[in-house]
Amino acid sequence: MDGIFGSRSAVPEVTRPAPACVLVDARDGLAQEAFEAAAETLFTAVRENGMVALWIRRSCGELGHYPRRAAEHGFTAVACANNPARMSPGGSGGPVLGTNPLAYAVPRPDAAPLVIDQASSGTAHVNVRGKAEAAEPIPEGMVVGPDGAPPPTPPPPSPARCSPSAATAAATWPCSSNS
Numbered sequence: 001m002d003g004i005f006g007s008r009s010a011v012p013e014v015t016r017p018a019p020a021c022v023l024v025d026a027r028d029g030l031a032q033e034a035f036e037a038a039a040e041t042l043f044t045a046v047r048e049n050g051m052v053a054l055w056i057r058r059s060c061g062e063l064g065h066y067p068r069r070a071a072e073h074g075f076t077a078v079a080c081a082n083n084p085a086r087m088s089p090g091g092s093g094g095p096v097l098g099t100n101p102l103a104y105a106v107p108r109p110d111a112a113p114l115v116i117d118q119a120s121s122g123t124a125h126v127n128v129r130g131k132a133e134a135a136e137p138i139p140e141g142m143v144v145g146p147d148g149a150p151p152p153t154p155p156p157p158s159p160a161r162c163s164p165s166a167a168t169a170a171a172t173w174p175c176s177s178n179s
Contacts, residue, residue, distance in 0.1 A: 064117030
């Protein structure tokens with residue numbers, strides 16, 4: 001990769017291995033560029049089949065972009081992604097889960113699409129890394145250090161890990177027998 005956000009010289013390869021499947025090799029480039037390279041093939045496949053699976057591999061990028069673009073063309077869309085373990089739920093001593101982003105969009109007549117883009121962590125890992133690199137404080141509860149405790153302020157560039165979102169954290173903490 002040429003930089004943190006991917007190769008600037010990557011040319012995505014788009015294939016359609018099945019009628020309702022579009023595969024894009026982003027070649028370590030931005031996923032948004034890979035999506036745009038596949039958009040015409042994707043939208044044609046949706047019109048022909050009613051539903052299509054799009055896989056973009058070897059990439060990075062904001063997840064909400066893809067369903068938003070599909071909704072702009074009148075389609076309801078859902079996107080999800082896998083990623084490395086960067087979250088320490090329930091006070092665990094190490095990262096055990098990815099942030100498991102999920103995004104969806106619904107077209108609306110005469111209005112911008114409704115787009116929901118979320119993750120199970122309280123913030124995106126890129127935000128934690130950016131604050132750490134700039135030596136800026138991170139809001140309390142957003143990250144934990146290697147020992148599971150809040151890191152010093154400012155945190156080190158690594159190994160701070162994302163904490164679960166409030167809803168996820170509430171679901172992972174053990175309940176007392178008195179509640």
